[in-house]
Amino acid sequence: MPSVVLPISLTRKWLPAANSGMKRRLLGLETEYAFRCTTTDGRRPDHRSLYEAFLRVVRRRTLAVEGASSLKWKQVFTENGGAFCYESLPYRPDAGLLEAATPECDLPETAALYQLAQDRLIGGTVGEIQADMQGEFPGLSLGILKNCRDAFGHIYGAQENYEAQFLGPVGTVLFPWFVRLFLPAFFLYLIQIVCISLVVAVVHALLLVLGLFASAMLRPILRPLRLELPDSGKWIRLFERQAGWVLTAIEVGFSFPLIFPYLVAIRLAGFRSQRRALTAFLVSRIVLTGSGSVESAETPSRMPGGTRGEVPGETRAAMPARMPDGVFHLSEKASAMRRMMRITNLPADRSIFDTGNLLKQAYYAALGLLRFDTTAYRQLISPVQRMQIGLSDSCMASIPLYLKTALMTLLLDMVDAGALEDAPRLRHPLKALHAFNADPTLTATALDRNGRTWTALSLQRWYLDRARAFFQKGEAADLEVAKALRLWQDLLDDLERDPLLCFGRLDWPTKLELIRRVLNPHGTAPEASTEEPSSPRPASEAGGGFALAKMVDIAYHELPDGYFARLRREGLVVDLFADADINAAMTDPPETLRGGAALRSEIIRDSSFFGQEISMSWNQVRTGQGARSRVVSLADFRQHRRERGATTREKSPDLPSQGP
Amino acid sequence: MAALAMAPSERLTQDEANRAEPDRLADRLQARLDMVLGPVVDTIRRDAVRRPAYLTDTEVAAGGE
Numbered sequence: 028m029p030s031v032v033l034p035i036s037l038t039r040k041w042l043p044a045a046n047s048g049m050k051r052r053l054l055g056l057e058t059e060y061a062f063r064c065t066t067t068d069g070r071r072p073d074h075r076s077l078y079e080a081f082l083r084v085v086r087r088r089t090l091a092v093e094g095a096s097s098l099k100w101k102q103v104f105t106e107n108g109g110a111f112c113y114e115s116l117p118y119r120p121d122a123g124l125l126e127a128a129t130p131e132c133d134l135p136e137t138a139a140l141y142q143l144a145q146d147r148l149i150g151g152t153v154g155e156i157q158a159d160m161q162g163e164f165p166g167l168s169l170g171i172l173k174n175c176r177d178a179f180g181h182i183y184g185a186q187e188n189y190e191a192q193f194l195g196p197v198g199t200v201l202f203p204w205f206v207r208l209f210l211p212a213f214f215l216y217l218i219q220i221v222c223i224s225l226v227v228a229v230v231h232a233l234l235l236v237l238g239l240f241a242s243a244m245l246r247p248i249l250r251p252l253r254l255e256l257p258d259s260g261k262w263i264r265l266f267e268r269q270a271g272w273v274l275t276a277i278e279v280g281f282s283f284p285l286i287f288p289y290l291v292a293i294r295l296a297g298f299r300s301q302r303r304a305l306t307a308f309l310v311s312r313i314v315l316t317g318s319g320s321v322e323s324a325e326t327p328s329r330m331p332g333g334t335r336g337e338v339p340g341e342t343r344a345a346m347p348a349r350m351p352d353g354v355f356h357l358s359e360k361a362s363a364m365r366r367m368m369r370i371t372n373l374p375a376d377r378s379i380f381d382t383g384n385l386l387k388q389a390y391y392a393a394l395g396l397l398r399f400d401t402t403a404y405r406q407l408i409s410p411v412q413r414m415q416i417g418l419s420d421s422c423m424a425s426i427p428l429y430l431k432t433a434l435m436t437l438l439l440d441m442v443d444a445g446a447l448e449d450a451p452r453l454r455h456p457l458k459a460l461h462a463f464n465a466d467p468t469l470t471a472t473a474l475d476r477n478g479r480t481w482t483a484l485s486l487q488r489w490y491l492d493r494a495r496a497f498f499q500k501g502e503a504a505d506l507e508v509a510k511a512l513r514l515w516q517d518l519l520d521d522l523e524r525d526p527l528l529c530f531g532r533l534d535w536p537t538k539l540e541l542i543r544r545v546l547n548p549h550g551t552a553p554e555a556s557t558e559e560p561s562s563p564r565p566a567s568e569a570g571g572g573f574a575l576a577k578m579v580d581i582a583y584h585e586l587p588d589g590y591f592a593r594l595r596r597e598g599l600v601v602d603l604f605a606d607a608d609i610n611a612a613m614t615d616p617p618e619t620l621r622g623g624a625a626l627r628s629e630i631i632r633d634s635s636f637f638g639q640e641i642s643m644s645w646n647q648v649r650t651g652q653g654a655r656s657r658v659v660s661l662a663d664f665r666q667h668r669r670e671r672g673a674t675t676r677e678k679s680p681d682l683p684s685q686g687p
Numbered sequence: 688m689a690a691l692a693m694a695p696s697e698r699l700t701q702d703e704a705n706r707a708e709p710d711r712l713a714d715r716l717q718a719r720l721d722m723v724l725g726p727v728v729d730t731i732r733r734d735a736v737r738r739p740a741y742l743t744d745t746e747v748a749a750g751g752e
Binding site: 061063064065172177178524525527528530540541544545574575577578579581582590593594597599 | 712713716717720723724726727728730731732734735738740741742743744745
């Protein structure tokens with residue numbers, strides 16, 4: 028196997044990293060995991076009950092404390108500093124996702140390690156959840172999917188968070204004034220939404236009671252006629268979904284006049300230098316970090332909510348890897364990207380640079396001012412903010428997982444130093460993204476504003492060359508940076524030669540080769556073939572070649588025992604991290620110079636000391652409940668401990684942080 | 688059997704890869720994958736027969752981000 032044995036080992040060496048040339052910027056990874064389940068009698072558990080069962084198992088394995096956020100349902104923080112919550116749309120509360128966030132880290136390799144630890148913790152709960160729920164759901168078979176797209180085209184998955192300079196000199200002056208003008212409106216909007224929600228909830232509750240009463244009355248009348256009404260559980264779910272739709276429509280409708288100008292202002296002022304310098308990098312990095320995705324091609328409507336016919340904008344000489352009734356894309360999320368930067372709060376308004384966190388921050392600021400607490404407001408107008416990258420796949424292999432954060436961190440340092448001001452600026456970045464995404468031959472091209480033609484690989488090489496020059500100048504002199512650059516170069520070289528050479532190192536070439544071989548075990552190259560797979564044909568039983576390819580695509584991501592895990596067991600994938608380090612990271616917080624993970628961990632471990640129930644957010648701890656509760660910011664608590672001479676795993680004075 | 692478990696002398700190193708002819712390299716890689724991936728592929732094809740409803744079991748609502 029060519030170059031699969033990496034010349035680097037990241038195990039534990041990175042922890043002190045006192046000589047790091049990289050800035051210690053806070054970063055964290057968020058991942059949404061989907062539940063897959065079957066039962067012998069066909070009844071499927073509500074995902075909320077699966078999530079609650081998950082939490083019960085997690086609490087057996089690690090210490091955890093309830094989250095205090097009013098916007099997160101059943102959030103818990105674990106002793107390694109990370110968090111879990113349940114995320115769903117209002118109109119499908121029963122079909123939500125398990126969302127997990129790594130603790131905030133300040134080195135890319137640490138973030139990757141904690142993502143792997145999180146995956147392992149989650150995967151390790153599946154057996155116990157199945158056992159716990161067998162009584163209620165006989166034959167329950169559960170898998171947890173770490174991916175970004177289900178078989179019906181629904182998008183969810185991964186996000187990256189980096190601490191970055193939010194505002195330029197002009198924005199630093201103007202944006203706080205803009206926020207001050209808008210916060211009263213946000214406040215009124217929240218009151219309005221609360222009132223409307225209460226009215227909707229009461230009306231729906233009345234209708235539900237009436238419906239149940241009517242069904243109870245009608246049932247005896249209909250029974251002689253052999254007519255059946257849905258059971259009460261179905262009524263409740265139906266009303267729940269309808270109420271969710273109504274609330275969503277009200278929220279979107281009422282909030283649009285407020286949210287749209289706010290997000291447009293952020294778009295005008297926020298992360299300008301990063302967007303200018305890094306857009307071409309992000310749209311082309313899918314050649315490294317894409318997880319691969321089988322998407323329906325000719326008949327996208329066949330799968331409900333399918334890919335909706337993404338058309339590559341500037342594809343030239345690109346030849347998608349065709350498979351029966353489907354195409355293979357490099358990235359699971361790329362074809363769902365609609366904008367460079369979000370301008371509405373609609374879930375489908377997916378963007379490469381997401382600003383949903385800044386919207387939530389405005390809600391928190393408005394709520395905080397109601398309690399005369401200016402913490403969230405001060406964070407909102409800070410010139411340094413959490414930059415969310417929405418164009419991010421759920422990587423199974425550790426190399427793309429590591430590279431995602433390592434390269435972004437390095438390039439963000441270069442942006443801060445003004446070293447990427449002449450970065451290529453693509454004429455149509457989204458079209459370029461879709462073109463690169465649809466082309467596993469890596470020959471698709473895109474034009475920049477000067478008329479120069481680029482492939483995804485040539486764009487990556489431009490950034491690599493710049494990073495190497497920056498590194499050689501000594502501005503980021505660091506062994507780990509050198510290793511990341513070497514890894515980057517090796518992978519680009521191999522991708523250029525033949526993407527198959529990256530089998531076992533990058534996700535998309537690994538998945539593509541697996542699908543090729545499953546569709547045609549006799550080895551015909553699928554690009555040249557749009558025919559059905561040769562016999563024997565399990566595809567026919569599974570619903571055709573597309574269905575078989577899609578099954579491989581999804582099962583590749585299943586925890587704990589999907590196809591990627593199987594390849595790993597066979598020794599066919601490259602691991603960057605030692606098992607012992609991953610296991611330790613399941614319970615120990617990261618050793619960081621900044622961020623609150625270590626302090627949260629200590630509070631969770633010593634929670635019995637408080638003598639009453641505690642809950643926490645990324646930056647605060649709340650003791651007690653109701654009117655007698657007390658909120659302490661981690662920054663204040665840390666200062667108090669420091670004055671008393673207490674030590675933590677944190678290495679030096681730090682700043683208030685904002686978690687992922 | 689696994690590529691990574693081979694003796695170092697049998698491994699195709701990065702330097703070798705750089706020197707090798709692209710076609711020859713791809714052939715060697717294909718041959719290696721033929722050997723090691725066969726059992727995994729067989730298992731997957733059996734899974735497809737055993738779990739015909741796998742795709743519908745994976746339906747989730749878009750959770751938003």
